[in-house]
Amino acid sequence: xxxxxxxxxxxxHAGLDEVVPGxxxxxxxxxVLANDITAPVAIKEFAKFGTEKVFDRHKIxxxxxxxxxxxxxxxxxxxxxxRDFAREQQIxxxxxxxxxxxxxxxxxxxxxxxxxxxxxxxxSHTCTYGAVGAFxxxxxxxxxxxxxxxxxxxxxxxxxxKFIFHGTKFQKWVGxxxxxxxxxxxxxxxxxxxxxxxxxxxxxxxxxxDNRFTICNMAIEAGAxxxxxxxxxKTFAYLEGRARRSYPLLYSDLDAGYMxxxxxxxxxxxxxxxxxxxxxxxxxxxEASGIKIDQVVIGSCTNGRLEDLRMAxxxxxxxxxxxxxxxxxxxxxxxxxxxxxxxxxxxxxxxAGAAVSTPTCGPCLGGHMGILAKxxxxxxxxxxxxxxxxxxxxxxxxxxxxxxxxxxxIKGQIAHPEEVS
Amino acid sequence: MGIAFKFGxxxxxxxxxxxxxxxxxxxxxxxxxxxxxxxxxxxxxxxxGDIMVGGKxxxxxxxxxxxxxxxxxxxxxxxxxxxxxxxxxxxxxNIGLPIMECPEAASEISEGDxxxxxxxxGTIENKTTNKQYQARSFPPFMQExxxxxxxxxxxxxxxxxx
Numbered sequence: 146x147x148x149x150x151x152x153x154x155x156x157x158h159a160g161l162d163e164v165v166p167g168x169x170x171x172x173x174x175x176x177v178l179a180n181d182i183t184a185p186v187a188i189k190e191f192a193k194f195g196t197e198k199v200f201d202r203h204k205i206x207x208x209x210x211x212x213x214x215x216x217x218x219x220x221x222x223x224x225x226x227x228r229d230f231a232r233e234q235q236i237x238x239x240x241x242x243x244x245x246x247x248x249x250x251x252x253x254x255x256x257x258x259x260x261x262x263x264x265x266x267x268x269s270h271t272c273t274y275g276a277v278g279a280f281x282x283x284x285x286x287x288x289x290x291x292x293x294x295x296x297x298x299x300x301x302x303x304x305x306x307k308f309i310f311h312g313t314k315f316q317k318w319v320g321x322x323x324x325x326x327x328x329x330x331x332x333x334x335x336x337x338x339x340x341x342x343x344x345x346x347x348x349x350x351x352x353x354x355d356n357r358f359t360i361c362n363m364a365i366e367a368g369a370x371x372x373x374x375x376x377x378x379k380t381f382a383y384l385e386g387r388a389r390r391s392y393p394l395l396y397s398d399l400d401a402g403y404m405x406x407x408x409x410x411x412x413x414x415x416x417x418x419x420x421x422x423x424x425x426x427x428x429x430x431x432e433a434s435g436i437k438i439d440q441v442v443i444g445s446c447t448n449g450r451l452e453d454l455r456m457a458x459x460x461x462x463x464x465x466x467x468x469x470x471x472x473x474x475x476x477x478x479x480x481x482x483x484x485x486x487x488x489x490x491x492x493x494x495x496x497a498g499a500a501v502s503t504p505t506c507g508p509c510l511g512g513h514m515g516i517l518a519k520x521x522x523x524x525x526x527x528x529x530x531x532x533x534x535x536x537x538x539x540x541x542x543x544x545x546x547x548x549x550x551x552x553x554x555i556k557g558q559i560a561h562p563e564e565v566s
Numbered sequence: 567m568g569i570a571f572k573f574g575x576x577x578x579x580x581x582x583x584x585x586x587x588x589x590x591x592x593x594x595x596x597x598x599x600x601x602x603x604x605x606x607x608x609x610x611x612x613x614x615g616d617i618m619v620g621g622k623x624x625x626x627x628x629x630x631x632x633x634x635x636x637x638x639x640x641x642x643x644x645x646x647x648x649x650x651x652x653x654x655x656x657x658x659x660n661i662g663l664p665i666m667e668c669p670e671a672a673s674e675i676s677e678g679d680x681x682x683x684x685x686x687x688g689t690i691e692n693k694t695t696n697k698q699y700q701a702r703s704f705p706p707f708m709q710e711x712x713x714x715x716x717x718x719x720x721x722x723x724x725x726x727x728x
Contacts, residue, residue, distance in 0.1 A: 169707050182588045185582060186631055189591075193718050194727075212589055219589035269629040269653060272601035285657035287717050295721065299707070334576055335623035339652050368623060370652055423576065510628070512586040530579045533603040 147398035150375055151304040151341040151375040154280040154395060155529075160365040166404070168303040174204065175262040175279075177292040180248055180506075181209040181220070183267030183285075184227040185390040191289035200296030203456065206238040206257060207231050208248040211506045213223040216459030216513035219352050230413045232255070246478025249273040249362060249446035254478055255389030260376040261321075261395050265289065265298050268529065270446050271427030272369065275355065275361035277384065278395070279378035283365060287361075290561040303370045305341040310348030318562050320456070321356030322526065326417035338368030340404070343397065345536055348411035349374060353385045359546075361432040362447045363528050366424040416561060418524075419544035422532045432550050433559040440523040441554040442535075444502075444546055445509045448526035453547040454485045458493040460551035460562055465497035467557030472502045488564025501553075511535045517542075524553045567693060568616040568643055572607055572677040573601070575621035579633040579654065582625065584708055588632055593639035614641030617681045621647065625654025631661065638663040644683050645691060646701070648672040651698055660717040666690065666701035674699075715723040 146163045148156065156164040179187050185205055191199075194337030199205055205226055231239035238257060243249065248256045249270050252258050260278035267289040276283035284298065292298050308328060309418035329336070342364045349357070357374050362371025374380075375396050375413035384392075416430035439524060443449075443457050450495035454476060466472045474494055476482040480505070491501055509527040517523055517536030522543065525535065543559060554558040579609040580603070582624045587599045601608035618637060624647035625633060637645060646660070648669040658665045664685045671690045675681060688701035704712065714720035 170707065182585075182630065182632075186591050190718060195722065217589060223589060223591075267629055267631075269627065271629075283629040283653050285629055285634075285653060285660060287631060287660035288656060291721055301705075334626055335649070335651070338623060338649070363716075365627075366649060367628060475573045510580070512585055512588075529580070530576075531578045531627060533584055534580050539603065552671055 147400045147402065149341065149343060149397040149401040149403070150188065150278065150373055150395050151280055151305055151343065151371060154261055154263055154557055155302055155383060157261070162396060163169045164302045166302050168302045169299060170302060170549050171297050171299050172263055172264055174292050174296050176204055176206060176257055176264040177289065178206045178248060178252065178264065178266035178268065178271060179289050180211050180268055181213055181224045181227055182211045183289065185223045186286035187267055187289040188226065188230045188295065190287050191293050192220030194294040196294050202235050203237045203291060204296065205236050206252055207236055207252060208240050208245055209242060210245055210247050210504065211510065211511050213230060213334060213505060214242050214503065225276070242369060244479065247446045247506055248398045250477025250481065251430065252450055252482055253358065254258045256351060256384065256389055259384065259388050259390060259392040260380065261393040265292050268409055269365045270362050272364045272372050273446060275364065275371050275373035276357040278374060280371055280373065282371045303339055303341045305343055306337055306347060307343045307403045307406045309346040309406065310411050311346050311408060312411045313347050313351040316415055318548035319414060319416055320546050321352055322357035323414055324420050324517040325360045325415040326424065326544060327414045328429040329424050331368050332367045332372070334366060334423055335368040337364065340369055342367065342369045342372045343517070344374045350377060353452055354379055355450040359447055363424070366528060393421065403433040416549055417545065418559060419530060420543065421530050421541040421543065424528070424530060424544060430561045433543060434561055434564065436559040437522065438470065438524050438553060438558055439521040440471045440473065440515060440517060441522060441550050442473050442475070442508050442525040442527060443550050445506065445527040446477065447528045449481065449549050450476055451481050451484050452525065454481070454490050455488065458490040458552040460548060460565065461497040461555065462493050464497055464555050464565065466554045468555050470557050472499040472554040474499050475507060476504055478504055480534065490537065507533055524550050524559055526550050567680050567682045569621050570614060570617045570675050570677060570681050571678045572619045572675065575602060576623045576626055577620050578627035579625055579709070581637045582633040583630065583636045588630065591632060592633055596632050596636035597639035598634050600640045607638060611643065612640045615643050616641060617647045618642045619675050619685065620645065621672060622649045624650050629653045631657045634661055634663045644650055644685060646672050648674070659711050661714040668699050668701040671699035706709035
C-alpha cells in the first residue's frame, strides 16, 4: 500500500506493515526530550508509575534552556529538580549550562535526531527535527512521563498535506522564515491542525539545512502535528560526522495519499513580517516598513543558527544599531556561537552595537533577557507574537527573518534590507 | 450547573497561563494566574463547577501542560470549544480535564449563561436560553482514557490486566 514518509515512520515504529490516517497506534520512541519548564511536571508524573528507572537512559535528552541560566530562585529550583533527576537516572544526554544550547538547535547538531526517527518532546517546537526527515512532535508533560517510563506513545496517524515549492529563484534575502510565514499566512494558525505538513519541490531542495530547520520549526504555528522534509544529499552531508547510528531511508510513495496538495513559486514570495498578535498575520516586509520599534531579537530555535547570524552580520557590517534600539542576539548553541566568533560574525554584531548572549530561550517566551515594557514593540526572529508573549500584554511583537530584523535594528523602524544597503 | 466564561478563537496557551508564571508548577499557583492576559479577571471570578467556552483552535501554541492544569485547578468543570489545538487536546485527556467539541454550543453560549453538562453522554444544556446540544463523541480509545481518569492510570490499569 502507498504511504507518505510520515505514515511509513509511524508504521515502522508501531511494528505494522501499513497505517492509514485516523488509525490509533502505539509506537516505540527513539528520543524523548524535555526542558527546565516541562521536565519538572513530567518527572512528578513519572514518579506515579510503578517503575524506578527510565526506559532507556541513552534515549532521553534533558536541556535546561528556557529559564536557564537560572533567571530567579524559582527557576533555579526547577533546573535543579531536572538536574537531580538526570544524575539519579544517569541520563546520557543531559546538557549543562556552558554545554547546552537551545534544544531544537542543539539536538540535531549533536546528531541525536536522525532520518526515520520517531521523537516526542515536551516542547511544541519539537517538530523542528522533521528537517532531517524524522517524525517529531510536541507533547505535554504527562505524555512525556509515559514516554520516559515506557519508551512508547500513542498517536493518531495524521492526514498529510503536501506543500510543493517550485523554482529556485528566491528574491534577495528571502529564506526559510519567509517561506513558512508566507505559508502560515495562507493557511491560518489552524490550517494544518492535527496534520502532517510535508515540504517538497526544487525550492526546498535548494535550501540549506539551517533554513529547513526554520521551516519545520514553525509547522506547529499552522497547528500541525509534524513538519517533514524527505532527506537528500544536503541532509546526508549535515549528518556526516554527527550521526552515530545507522538510519533508514524512507520516502513518500509517488502515489501516496494527501488530503491536500498546494503549490507555490518561490520567486513570488517576498520578505515577510507577521503582525501582532498572530503568526498568520503575515504580510510583505514593504507593508510593515516604517513601523517604529524599540527592540530587535535575533536568535531562538527558529532563527538562531549560523546562517541566520551570518545574514544579520552581512547587513550590519560597517553600520550601527539605531541609538534608540536594543539589538539582542541569541545564538542557538555554544558551537554556533564559537563558529560565529571564528568567522568574525560576533565581532561585527558587537561592533554594530548588539548585545550577544549565551544560548537561552530567554525573551522568545517572555522569560528573561529582553522583556518588553507596556507600549513597546519588537521585531523578532522567534516564532510567536501572541498577546504578552515577550512581556507586557500591551507590548507588540512583529515576526520576521534575520534580514528584516537586522535592517530594522539599523533603521529604528521596520525596514526592508534595501532601505539600509 | 455552572456559569459560562466565554473566550474567542485561537486562545493560545500563553494567554491561558503566561510564561512568566512557569517558574513553578503547583496547581494553586497556576490557577491564580489562569487567563490573566485575557484581561477579564477570570481567575478572581471563577467558581468550582463553572464552564469555560472557547472558539476554534482552543489551546494553540506552546505544549505547556500547565495550561490545562491551571484551568482544572480553577474549578472549571468542562471546556466547550468549536475545536481544540492538538497538544492541548491530548494534555486535557491525559490529566483528566473534561473537554467537549461542540461548534453550535460554543458559538451560541454567551458569557454568564447558566449551563449544565453531562460529560458521560456529551449533552450540554443552556438553562438561560433553554437550548440543548450534543457534543461530538470521542473515539473508543479516548473514551477509555477518560474513564480511567487520564493517561497514567490508563497505562497502569493496562499493565495490571496484561
